[in-house]
Amino acid sequence: MGRPPLDKQPNALLAHWMTQCGMSRNRLARLVTQRGAHQGITGLATDESRVRAWLKGSIPRDPVPRLILEVLSAETGRDLTYADLGLPGESGQTGIRKPWTRTAAIAALSQIIRSELMLPDTRTEAEAATVLTGHDLLEPLQEWAMAHSWSGSPQSPPGRHIGMPEVESIRAITSGFRALDNAHGGVLSRSAVLAQTDSVLRLLRNGTYTEAVGQALWSAAADLAGVAGWMSFDAGRHGIAQRTFVSALHAAAEADDKRIGAHILQCMARQMSHLGHPEDALDLVALAQYGGRRRLTPAATSMLYALEARFQAIIGRVSDSEAAAGRALDMYERVETGSEDPHMDFFDLPELHATLGMAHQIAANHLQSTARTSHVRRSRDLVSAALAARPQYRQRSMAFDHLGLARTHLAGGDVDGAAEETSRCLEMLGSVQSRRVTDRLGELYKEAEPFAATAVGRGLREQIHEAVLATR
Structure with a gap:
């Protein structure tokens, strides 16, 4: 956990738009002086000289x-945002308070995609400083839970x-991208x-379709945009990831698809x-649970409870974490094979076990004596079971499992076990390109x-240091 360093970085976004x-x-x-x-x-x-300082990272x-x-x-003729320019908004201006309308949803997503496709791949962890948190993030999203049902009419523009x-083609393409992400990461x-999301947005903007097709098209676009947001998150592009998620949520609201909306949340x-x-994470889970009430499938409900268990453990609420874990396991028993949405394919029994196993590992760090030992044992058993049952194509998940076991071994004082699992994770870095994995390795290093x-502990840290430096 922990924020990325907030060291001053050159403002490549401002330079780009200039x-x-x-x-x-x-x-x-x-x-600027004249307008003021x-x-x-x-x-x-x-x-x-002031502008030169801004370009170097001064705010x-x-x-x-x-x-x-x-x-x-x-000057550009575009409706730019503070985030587009790498600048903080003024007090009260969050950058995500866009109207929950069809036109605004298309415009927001199009702007994000255009900007991201044009920008060079040079941004660093400092972009995470632009991510919204707390009230600034959550308050504008509350409307999603109460968003009106689809009331679209056939599109009439020529096209x-x-x-x-x-x-169906869009959905198949989205599934393909999900498979690539699960196997090798989002980088x-x-x-x-x-680019594919941009093509779908052109269909929404220029195509002619019936009300039924329009609703399905918006849902497919929301799902695809959600994958784009997820890959950006996995690649460490936190600012663009958050803005893409928010715009995808708007698209899901246009489709009246609460399941996709809850998935994005x-x-x-x-x-x-x-x-x-973690407090913001819990609030987002609660919003997904409330907004998707009576529409979520058993797997989606189980997943949200499992995430709740993990986030409660991070905060140190061990009893609340265990209660949520119990609800996650109970709900998963209701899952019927083949009855879940495609975006829930990733959440199988190994994924549930891994999520709950990490909740126990995190909880162990808040405890002492026999209680700590008990949670370490439960974590080790669950994550080991997850790793043994993972499909081989879920390479990134397997890397996380090895990392989870390494951290669990450390929580129990087993440095040799931690070193062994860390080595197995590091062996996978050639086939897995994920900044989330390297971020977790950084946490393990600390x-x-x-x-x-000790010689083993020192060697473990040196291995991580060399491997993470090689990926930067």
């Missing part, structure tokens, strides 16, 4: 970010007719899924937990510090 509209540093400084003067804002004294004070946003939006065969396939919850915000005085 380049797109041929904006020099002097001209941006002049236009027109609004009665004096004393800005913006000059070329301008209010109201300068708003003035920069207004200037570059006017080729879209039917259910096209929708390698992310650009391809973004659980993805967002995992991201919040990964970035060290957890092994108390054992650094």
Whole structure:
């Protein structure tokens, strides 16, 4: 867990949009000062050196970010956001308060995809500092739970007719991308899924379709965009991942597809937990449970309870974690083979066992003596069972299982076992491209510090250090 370092990084996003509209540093400084003067804002004294500092990563004070946003939006002809420019919004402006309308959903997703496809692959962990948390994230999402049912009408703009065969093709493509992500991680396939999402958005914007097809098309688009968000998260692109998730949630609301919406929210919850915000993760799970009530399948309900167990353990609420774990196991007994949605294919019994096993491992770190030993044993048994039953194509999950066992062994003081499982995880890094995995290795590196005085503990940390450096 824990936030990425907030060291000052060059603002590649601001530089990109300045380049797109041929904006020099002097001209941006002049236009910002002029726009501020027109609004009665004096004393800005913006000059070329200030702009150079922003490009190097300095954060301008209010109201300068708003003035920069207004200037570059006017120059590019695009409805840019603070996040597009790598700048913080002003107080109360979260960047995700978009209207829950069809037009806004298409515009938001299109803007994100266009921007991401054009930007070079140079951003670093500092992007995670742009992720919204707490009230700024959760309050705008509350409307999803109460979003109106589909009330669409046939599309009338000129364009080729879209039917259910096209929708089924999108769903098949989405399943293919999911399989690639599960096998090798999201890093390698992310650009391809973004390009495919852009193509689907053109169908929504320009195609002609009936109400029934339109609803199915929006649902398929939401699911595909959710995969794009997930791959961005797995690649460590946290800001773009969150914005894509939010826009995908809007698309799910347009389709009145609460199941896809709840699935997107659980993805967002995992991201919040990964970035060290377990309370926000719990709130997102609760929103998914409430908004999807009476519509969620047994597997989806079990998964949300399992995530609740893990997040409660992170906070240290061990009894609440165990209660949620019990509900997850009880609900999974109701799952019928072949009756679940395609986006739930990943959540099988090994996945449930692995999630609950990690909840026990995390809980053990909050406990002492026999209680700690009990949770370590339960964690080891569950994660080992998960690893033994994993399909071979679930390579990333297997890497996480080995990592989970390594952390469980450390929690029980077994450094030799931790070193063995860590080595097995590291052997998989060639076929698995996932920043989440390397982030977890970084956590294991810190957890092994108390054992650094031993030869095994020191060797374990050196292995991790070399492997993680090789992936940067």
